Amino acid sequence: MTTLDEPVVTTDPTTTTGDDQAAVAERMVQVLNDGAINVLGSIGHQLGLFDVLTTLPWATSAQVADAAGLTERYVREWLGGVVTAGWVEYEPQGRLYRISPDHAxxxxxxxxxxxxxxxxxxxxxxxxxxxxxETFRTGGGLRYSDYPGFHDAQAADSAAVNDASLVETIVPLTGIVDRLRAGIDVADIGCGEGHAVNLLAREFPNSRFWGFDFSPEALVPARAEAAAWGLTNATFVDCDVAGEAQESSYDLVTAFDAIHDQAHPATVLANIHRSLRPGGTFLMVDIKASSHLEDNLDLPWASFLYAVSTVHCMSVSLGQGGDGLGTVWGTELATQMLHEAGFSDVEQHDLEADPFNAYFVARR
Structure with missing residues (x-):
């Protein structure tokens, strides 16, 4: 019988066979290759090469490079990588390339x-x-400023989900769409580049929106977008939301993938509860995973989540002298912390269009 002092293991290392080791070796080589393919994919996206390929039928490397405004020799080598990855098809007789229709x-x-x-x-x-x-050796963590381009990358990913689902699918989960149309006060915590705030402000012009983030650099594009859209009901404030809360100031508070990397998430959640008016609603979107490692073994992107946590989300929290909650704090702990913050009514919703996140609706 297993006791708490006896860890449960899924394999017996004394019975490993040559076939097992061969399978492990094959898997390790695949990891190495897939990591390299990931780099090629990022390059292709950042340079717009994949989008260019969709505009061309079969094309030579020179034609692809010319259409993208890039150097042919680099494009040709990159094409070799994505052809061997199976993402781009190759016709050797004419040395022609086209993006795989299934991959596009x-x-x-x-x-x-x-x-x-x-x-x-x-x-x-x-x-x-x-x-x-180095932080593994010394402790502590990094600052947000140590991650050049991270806000842009995160904003682009979030924008894709929000453009497709925020107004039509996500906000209706709160049950207060009619109130938003009539006019209420809304705060977004950790707003980043503010696209979600601006989308809501445009859709609900009678409501008033505030976006809070402690990164002044992230708020520059937020304000620029609001100005470009002619929004007068969206305000962006540079502040630390772990500070003193504004008592009973908002009818709705939102947080999109922002709570888990706060320095002190419990304090932020308590402040959010305090800032809501009686009957107010908190919409929290955060990573959908379990708080228990053993329950994440079958999650296809679990390793990615733990890597992002190790390298970014946990680190920036520790870098602020925080708790280092991490990306994979899990839905169980999230629910528990919402209750501890004072929310008695907490519901979790899952969206087919966004398998990475869980959607929590909590009411004061």
Whole structure:
């Protein structure tokens, strides 16, 4: 019988066979190859090469390079990588290339299916890996300013989901669409580049919206977008939401993938509860995973989540002297912390269009 002092293991290392080791070796080589393909995917997305390929029928490397405004030799080598990855088809007689029709939806466009966009997060993690390695030895963590381009990458991923679903699917989960149309006060915590705030402000012109973030750099594009859209009901404020809360100031508070990397998430949640008026609603969108490692073994992107946490989300929290909750705090702990913050009515919703996130609706 297993006791708490005896860890449960899924394999017996004394019975490993040559076939097992061969399978492991094959898997390790595949990991190495897939990591390299990820880099090629990020390059292709950032340079617009995948989108260019969709505009061409069969084309030579020179034609692809010319259409993209890039150097042919680099484009040709990149094409070799994505051909061997199976993403681009190759006709050797004419040395012609075309994007695979089955792969195109996942490599192009601004929609939620474009995984090449998310691949950029892996390359960003690679940039800060030497600094993160040092924190393993010294403790502490990194600052948001140590991640050049992270806000842009995160904003692009969030925008794809919000453009497709925020107004039509996500906000209706709160049950207060009619009140938003009539006019209420709304705050978004950790608003980043503010696209969600601006989308809501445009859709509900009678309501008043505030976006809070402690990164002044992120708020620059937020304000620029609001100005470009002619919005007069969206305000962006540079502040730390772990500070003193505004008592009973808002009817709705939102937080889109922002709570888990706060320095002190419990304090922020308590402040959100305090800032809501009686009967107010909190919409929290955060990572959909379990708080228990053993329950994440079958989650297809679990390793990605733990990597993002190690290299970014946990680290920036620890870098602020925080709790280091991490990306994979899990829905169980999220629900528990919402109750501890004072929310008695907490519902979790899942959306087919966004399998990465859980949607919590909590009411004061």
């Amino acid at each position: 939806p996942f490599l192009t466009g601004t929609g939620v299916d474009n995984i090449a966009r998310t691949m950029g997060l892996i390359t960003l993690m690679g940039q800060v890996t030497p600094q993160v390695i």
